[in-house]
Amino acid sequence: MNLKQKTIYFILFIVITVYAQGQDVVSIIKNNGEVNFDGVPDEAFWQSAQKFDMVMHAPNNGEAPSENSAIYISYDDNFLWVSARLDYNDPTNIVSTSKKRDEESKNPDSFGILLDTYDDNENALAFFTMPEGQRIDFAVSNDAQMVPSFYGSTNINYSWNTFWDVKTAKSDDGWAVEMRIPFSSLRFQVIDDKVKMGLLINRTISHCNEIDTYPELDPRHGMLAPNKPSLAQTIVFSGLKEAKPVYISPYIITGTDKLNELNDAETDFNYSEDKTLTGGLDVKYSLTSNVTMDLSINTDFAQVEADDEMVNLTRYALFYPEKRMFFQERSSIFNFSLGGPSQLFYSRRIGIDDDGVPVPIHGGARLTGRMGKWDIGFMDMQTRKTDDLVSENFGVLRFRRQVFNANSYIGAIITSRISADSINQYSYGIDGIFRVFGDDYAQFNIAQTTDSVGNNFSGSFDPGFFSISWERRSQKGIAYDLSYSYSGKDFDPQVGFMSRYGLKGLRLRLQYGWLPGTDSELFSYSVSFFANNSKRVTDNGLESAMYGPGISFMTKRGWSGRISLFYSVQGIDEEFELADNVVVPVNEYRYFTSRSTLSSPMSKPISTMLTLSAGEFYDGNNFTVTAQPIFNISSSVQITGYYNFNHVVFPARNQELNAHVGRIKVLYMYNTKLSASAFVQYNSIENLTVSNFRLRYNPKEGNDLYLVYNEIRPTKNYFKNGLPKINLLSQIIQVKYVHTFRL
Numbered sequence: 087m088n089l090k091q092k093t094i095y096f097i098l099f100i101v102i103t104v105y106a107q108g109q110d111v112v113s114i115i116k117n118n119g120e121v122n123f124d125g126v127p128d129e130a131f132w133q134s135a136q137k138f139d140m141v142m143h144a145p146n147n148g149e150a151p152s153e154n155s156a157i158y159i160s161y162d163d164n165f166l167w168v169s170a171r172l173d174y175n176d177p178t179n180i181v182s183t184s185k186k187r188d189e190e191s192k193n194p195d196s197f198g199i200l201l202d203t204y205d206d207n208e209n210a211l212a213f214f215t216m217p218e219g220q221r222i223d224f225a226v227s228n229d230a231q232m233v234p235s236f237y238g239s240t241n242i243n244y245s246w247n248t249f250w251d252v253k254t255a256k257s258d259d260g261w262a263v264e265m266r267i268p269f270s271s272l273r274f275q276v277i278d279d280k281v282k283m284g285l286l287i288n289r290t291i292s293h294c295n296e297i298d299t300y301p302e303l304d305p306r307h308g309m310l311a312p313n314k315p316s317l318a319q320t321i322v323f324s325g326l327k328e329a330k331p332v333y334i335s336p337y338i339i340t341g342t343d344k345l346n347e348l349n350d351a352e353t354d355f356n357y358s359e360d361k362t363l364t365g366g367l368d369v370k371y372s373l374t375s376n377v378t379m380d381l382s383i384n385t386d387f388a389q390v391e392a393d394d395e396m397v398n399l400t401r402y403a404l405f406y407p408e409k410r411m412f413f414q415e416r417s418s419i420f421n422f423s424l425g426g427p428s429q430l431f432y433s434r435r436i437g438i439d440d441d442g443v444p445v446p447i448h449g450g451a452r453l454t455g456r457m458g459k460w461d462i463g464f465m466d467m468q469t470r471k472t473d474d475l476v477s478e479n480f481g482v483l484r485f486r487r488q489v490f491n492a493n494s495y496i497g498a499i500i501t502s503r504i505s506a507d508s509i510n511q512y513s514y515g516i517d518g519i520f521r522v523f524g525d526d527y528a529q530f531n532i533a534q535t536t537d538s539v540g541n542n543f544s545g546s547f548d549p550g551f552f553s554i555s556w557e558r559r560s561q562k563g564i565a566y567d568l569s570y571s572y573s574g575k576d577f578d579p580q581v582g583f584m585s586r587y588g589l590k591g592l593r594l595r596l597q598y599g600w601l602p603g604t605d606s607e608l609f610s611y612s613v614s615f616f617a618n619n620s621k622r623v624t625d626n627g628l629e630s631a632m633y634g635p636g637i638s639f640m641t642k643r644g645w646s647g648r649i650s651l652f653y654s655v656q657g658i659d660e661e662f663e664l665a666d667n668v669v670v671p672v673n674e675y676r677y678f679t680s681r682s683t684l685s686s687p688m689s690k691p692i693s694t695m696l697t698l699s700a701g702e703f704y705d706g707n708n709f710t711v712t713a714q715p716i717f718n719i720s721s722s723v724q725i726t727g728y729y730n731f732n733h734v735v736f737p738a739r740n741q742e743l744n745a746h747v748g749r750i751k752v753l754y755m756y757n758t759k760l761s762a763s764a765f766v767q768y769n770s771i772e773n774l775t776v777s778n779f780r781l782r783y784n785p786k787e788g789n790d791l792y793l794v795y796n797e798i799r800p801t802k803n804y805f806k807n808g809l810p811k812i813n814l815l816s817q818i819i820q821v822k823y824v825h826t827f828r829l
Contacts, residue, residue, distance in 0.1 A: 202284025227418030644687025788826025
């Protein structure tokens with residue numbers, strides 16, 4: 087039986103074993119009353135709204151909340167309305183240390199809802215606030231599952247924003263909330279005059295590290311359970327009217343760009359200075375209540391914060407998340423996993439070159455939504471010609487369909503990259519994820535790419551990719567993840583991201599977890615075993631293998647930690663460089679190493695995460711320490727830091743590397759509309775310091791004024807081989823104003 091036949095039999099097995107699930111629904115009451123939108127839910131409107139009762143999720147799952155909450159939800163023709171009275175036995179326990187838009191810190195108290203607007207049990211839109219009344223919205227994908235990779239993504243995207251409003255008010259008993267969410271900002275499907283959505287309600291009480299939820303959530307799903315659409319309560323609306331708003335957002339930008347660029351011989355710098363006065367236009371049009379089109383002309387992302395500096399001690403590419411707003415609307419529909427952070431479609435290929443330098447974009451179009459039972463995503467973008475790059479067109483078309491039960495999908499994707507010099511490349515993929523029974527899921531992914539002139543869509547596995555996995559998702563009892571993947575020697579998705587090329591191998595994770603219950607100081611703890619073995623497809627030689635146990639824990643006070651030990655085997659078939667004059671030669675290396683992580687309670691004004699790695703490293707030794715502190719000084723000032731130190735030594739070859747990456751960010755929030763942020767980064771490997779200052783005035787969603795300053799300065803170690811010394815490599819000053827009109 088060949089590999090293709092095995093794949094077909096596996097898929098048929100999944101089809102036979104999956105089952106359909108039913109679920110009770112809660113009807114939300116429509117209300118035509120008036121609301122004085124001031125943060126105080128005292129109108130008669132709320133007396134006829136649907137009430138929701140909370141239950142404690144943590145620290146003692148299933149118990150009555152320590153503080154009283156009164157939550158009500160209703161709607162009218164235009165808005166979903168949410169109110170909350172959040173009482174305290176002692177109001178001095180309210181923690182309010184931020185006014186930041188999209189605050190990610192867990193220090194302040196918070197309240198919010200998540201809406202699985204298509205009731206697909208996988209994606210959700212979140213609307214949260216804190217006592218100061220800031221807007222916090224984010225998108226959840228892949229059921230908030232932790233991606234099994236070094237990068238640790240949880241599929242929670244704070245870069246997503248939409249149009250909505252919230253107001254809060256303090257009282258003698260605590261604080262109160264009113265939210266007004268336009269249905270035109272939600273994407274949903276009407277079937278027989280009914281709209282079904284999934285609902286999760288969350289309240290955090292910082293002083294006692296408590297999370298209350300609706301509905302009650304099984305603790306076996308862990309601390310991410312309050313964000314998991316698959317656990318949401320289904321709610322139903324009747325008689326929603328379809329809205330088709332058009333948002334037109336013209337922008338104007340002016341500034342200067344100074345650049346000192348190394349010449350080809352790397353003996354001197356070429357200086358250039360450009361002054362900019364330009365503009366552009368973004369349009370968002372709701373074709374229907376469940377399909378949205380975005381158009382962009384002269385696309386610009388000047389306001390986006392610079393990427394975080396990192397040190398790479400591996401042979402593989404580093405992954406950076408997408409921060410640009412145009413690519414955020416239901417971005418999860420374009421996800422096609424190739425394992426870990428690798429994706430068949432990676433939007434940062436558009437408008438950013440291989441060195442991370444922005445490439446001008448003429449514009450493009452983007453369409454996302456649902457048609458019948460199909461999720462659909464389409465995007466087409468055109469970049470400009472530059473001195474170093476030709477103009478290129480990037481395209482992607484994605485389909486997904488729910489099958490068998492509420493947690494199972496099949497899908498397909500096509501991508502294209504078409505250059506003005508006729509060097510083109512295409513890829514396609516087919517994938518599926520199936521909830522087989524209980525917490526067990528099976529997944530498969532098949533993909534193929536062409537060569538650089540668009541040829542070779544064939545049955546060969548050389549330009550192909552294949553993966554299959556079986557996983558049990560639980561923090562209680564036994565859990566596992568077994569997967570096999572194969573990436574052909576010619577598989578190279580030019581519109582995707584690959585951390586490794588031309589590999590095949592097995593990955594296994596086994597875990598047993600405990601939830602001690604009310605009488606224990608621990609919320610959960612577990613033991614696990616990890617094994618990974620990959621080989622090169624070109625010569626069947628060992629690429630890498632890692633084996634080892636781990637122990638992790640989480641306390642009810644918010645402390646968490648993990649200790650892992652690894653036995654590693656690395657097969658190096660090409661010498662690679664860690665830094666100047668520090669290389670790893672061709673050889674097979676066997677060594678032991680360890681990794682430990684400790685996080686203090688995020689609910690405290692000062693918190694940190696500390697990571698320590700130590701042990702053997704190829705034919706030498708490595709010691710790495712990383713500290714990431716957060717200082718919530720007040721509701722107006724927040725300081726975050728990052729420091730990473732790597733000490734690598736190869737005694738037998740008399741080579742040594744000491745790499746430092748430091749970063750400090752200061753955020754000042756005058757109020758929820760006006761803020762200023764500044765950060766400085768230092769990277770000793772690149773011998774650079776990167777600085778950024780951003781002033782933002784955001785009176786309402788879609789209207790923004792930005793003042794942005796970016797600079798890159800070389801350190802004294804940058805100047806080698808007789809290079810003339812200069813003060814600046816790059817300096818950018820820009821002012822951007824965006825104003826959104828609704829038609």
